[in-house]
Amino acid sequence: MNAAQLTAWLTRFAELVHAQRDELTALDSAIGDADHGSNMDRGMTEVVAALAEAPPDDAAALLKRTGTTLVSKVGGASGPLYGTLFLRMAGAIGDGFAPALRAGFEGVLARGKAEPGDKTMVDALGPACDVLDAGGSLAEAAQAAADGRDATVPLVARKGRASYLGERSAGHQDPGATSTALLLQAAAETLGGVQGQGEEATP
Amino acid sequence: MNAAQLTAWLTRFAELVHAQRDELTALDSAIGDADHGSNMDRGMTEVVAALAEAPPDDAAALLKRTGTTLVSKVGGASGPLYGTLFLRMAGAIGDGFAPALRAGFEGVLARGKAEPGDKTMVDALGPACDVLDAGGSLAEAAQAAADGRDATVPLVARKGRASYLGERSAGHQDPGATSTALLLQAAAETLGGVQGQGEEATP
Amino acid sequence: MKKLINDPADVVADALRGMAAAHPRLRVDHENRVVLRGDAPVRGKVGLVSGGGSGHEPMHGGFVGPGMLDAACAGEVFTSPVPDQMVAATQGVDGGAGVLHIVKNYTGDVMNFEMAAELVAAESGTEVVTVVVDDDVAVTDSLYTAGRRGVGTTVLLEKIVGAAAEEGRPLAEVADLARRVDDTGRSMGVALTSCTVPAAGKPTFDLPEGEMEIGIGIHGEPGRRRVPLAPAREVAQMLVEPILADRTFTDGVICFVNGLGGTPLLELYVVYAEVAAILEKAGIGIARSLVGPYMTSLEMAGCSVTLLQADDELLRLWDAPVDTPGLRWGA
Amino acid sequence: MKKLINDPADVVADALRGMAAAHPRLRVDHENRVVLRGDAPVRGKVGLVSGGGSGHEPMHGGFVGPGMLDAACAGEVFTSPVPDQMVAATQGVDGGAGVLHIVKNYTGDVMNFEMAAELVAAESGTEVVTVVVDDDVAVTDSLYTAGRRGVGTTVLLEKIVGAAAEEGRPLAEVADLARRVDDTGRSMGVALTSCTVPAAGKPTFDLPEGEMEIGIGIHGEPGRRRVPLAPAREVAQMLVEPILADRTFTDGVICFVNGLGGTPLLELYVVYAEVAAILEKAGIGIARSLVGPYMTSLEMAGCSVTLLQADDELLRLWDAPVDTPGLRWGA
Ligand SMILES: Nc1ncnc2c1ncn2[C@@H]1O[C@H](COP(=O)(O)OP(=O)(O)O)[C@@H](O)[C@H]1O
Ligand SMILES: Nc1ncnc2c1ncn2[C@@H]1O[C@H](COP(=O)(O)OP(=O)(O)O)[C@@H](O)[C@H]1O
Ligand SMILES: [Mg+2]
């Protein structure tokens, strides 16, 4: 996995977030505080700018820059969570994309202390990691993330701002799981040929 | 003019004001502060209650009670103006209804310093006094007040709250002129047989 | 209408119960709807009385206390109080040095205070002087109209004159000072939304999305003109420009950005930043500032800007201790 | 959306310019969006740092000054600030006696302050202790959830703990006191309307005429349940009852009726009167009170009630001088 590939991934993610900014905010309006779209858009715009300004030439540096940018520009819950995701990925990207994503996921769990089923981004990220670990393709992982996102709808939130609504949070799709599904969709679109097991893509 | 007749007049005025409370407030919303209906309704309800509690047995005492009640219960511009109207009427009612109304009108002019054409209650009250002074009937006076009220529509206000709107006050009917037209309408309805010239009504 | 009230008819009485409960150092005369300093009358001190329609809180009841007003009369919402209230307030604060009536220039307020002064003159030996505040540049000032409205300067005046009265200055001096403050203060306001008078039950006027009223008063009466919504930078310009056109201001002003009720403090600071930038460009230094909802119009969104030309004396009086629910420092 | 702003993206930066211009005794670090006491760091004094999303003004920036906070970090509207800001604030107020982070219990705030504390620990010798405020009884407290939100108690805590820090007490004591205050405070809120986040451009939720949200937070997140609009008397009951059910309060409380932004002070006093009546009936005397918009949610209409069990020490610290834009007395 090289820096150019990761840049393509993150650039695509930024595009998707920007295009769906209002939808993400609308989801966050229903069970949160109406800022997830602007949070993620602000953060990913900064990431793309930071990567363009001084393109890191190795994958780890790139992911680290992405993580620190998100941590220092987003705030809210998504800043530390997405920031930690990329910072942890940086440490494991040498082993390949799947192990890196798994490491990032563990960072998210450690930082946010959510469990699967708490109606958070964990519910989209966890299934995607499982698919990749089992040798699945990025397209399959993206599908798993999308399924996980959809599965948040009936859940009662137990972490994050939506948890204050109690039973009333059921029936709404989690905004963070929705942005995470976009992250995986971007991966499938840009790193599509790349296998999850640490092999390089054959162009 | 005896106390019973005046009580009938004021009771009818209170009824009309109560029935048109929302319309008066709506007029005051357009060019004022949306309280003329509640001001007049609050005041006249208090007047009717005060007269019922201890019915004054002469006309002057009754008008004085009406004036002091309005002064001490209404506030705003209409409290002192209508209050002064009745207080001054009290001093002249011995001479008959028309001179009393004229005295009241002069009190309003002295208190409010408005002139005809300033888009105030003066524009309804003045013409009514003129009709009565010229020997007209109360029905004719009521019609003159209603015409005066209608004539306020195109005027630019120069006194009262509507004056702050400048040119924008044109095109709206003055709330105070509207309540004054009701006062004369009530007079025509309840004191209808009474001539303006100080003679008692022949029943 | 969405309001935290019981019955619209009781809103003023209920709020006064709340004020009495929350501020034990004030005394509330519920019958007359007058808020007084707990220690009124203060022997030998000129008594300061103001009042007006309710719906502008903290003005005036929230400005009662040492260093500011001695008493405030609360009328119905947006309706001047009645003379009886003013008489009770005047008698309650008369410490032997006379009483100053501070009246905002509205026909109703002026007439009711006038009648109150007549009643006091007829009934007692209390000397009363009346000062009328008329600082709103939105309104054309003319002999043939009711003149300008009293708005933001009232707050600054009550503070400054309150400090002078607290120093024990005689009535004539206190009244002169009040006139001088009124003379040097100018205001202009803007509304983004209407307010709803509880007894009326619906918004006083209709202000569509994308429009604002320039030159608004504080009673929901419409303003001078309706214009498209604009960035704070331009709004500040629309408010400050007519003020500066109306009076020459030099270095050392008190700059007051007042919230009308429904505009968050966050936005008032945005406006303040723009006002300060305009004044800086005009070479007018700000000596003191006040930012917040001090003279409101129920839940109306919008703000007003007041500039007051200060000098050393006014600044000293402005800085003097004040101890009221709405404005407090040095005490 | 009707707001007095320039660009939604600039609202926080613009407001901070306004704060800097209006309050020369504060120092604003615009790059980091931190508001500091002008004299920070105060040698030998524990530094108090708080912060959170913007849109709650005067909290927290308006509570910076002698006797209260040493610094406040301003996040985007309703979005926790980032760790860099908190690090800058912590370094800026470190007078050698350590720094207390006062954090409202929201996932974002907690995580960002956590990362900031990790960074400070890694980079410098500054001792940091974190206290999390979680006083909202609307939220079920459970091991398996994020726990209760931090709301109104935060304001009272910052004042009381600020006074203790000003006395020169050591960090451990100051932190213990903060935990004790959090422990004894409980809050509950209601919204009559939604607010509009500038960047979102439309109301966060829809609240039809005739309905209100009970158990609302301060970020426009929906409340616990939606009920028909009721008279202030009943609303007060709906807010106070769950507070009293959650903790036993005895004589001598601090009673805080907070406006969420769009509710006029007039109405807050109406609510205060009802709250005071309920407490009186329950035999719970009010020792001190605070009524006004101190922790807002932009222009949301509604209010919250906070009760804090006071004792002689807490009251003494409450009464101690404080000199901030939002809360000032004795100075
Ligand atoms: N403890 C947590 N662990 C994992 N994800 C979380 C946690 N708390 C919140 N989230 C995610 O963050 C999303 C909200 O992000 P955002 O709206 O940007 O932040 P905030 O909640 O601070 O406004 C939620 O939809 C959820 O997916
Ligand atoms: N100076 C004045 N002279 C005569 N009538 C006046 C004067 N000022 C106001 N009015 C009348 O008072 C009416 C408004 O009364 P009201 O709404 O009850 O009082 P306010 O203007 O104090 O709210 C106006 O419509 C006008 O007819
Ligand atoms: Mg959010």
Ligand SMILES: [Mg+2]
């Ligand atoms: Mg009116």
Ligand SMILES: [Mg+2]
């Ligand atoms: Mg009125």
Ligand SMILES: [Mg+2]
């Ligand atoms: Mg947020």
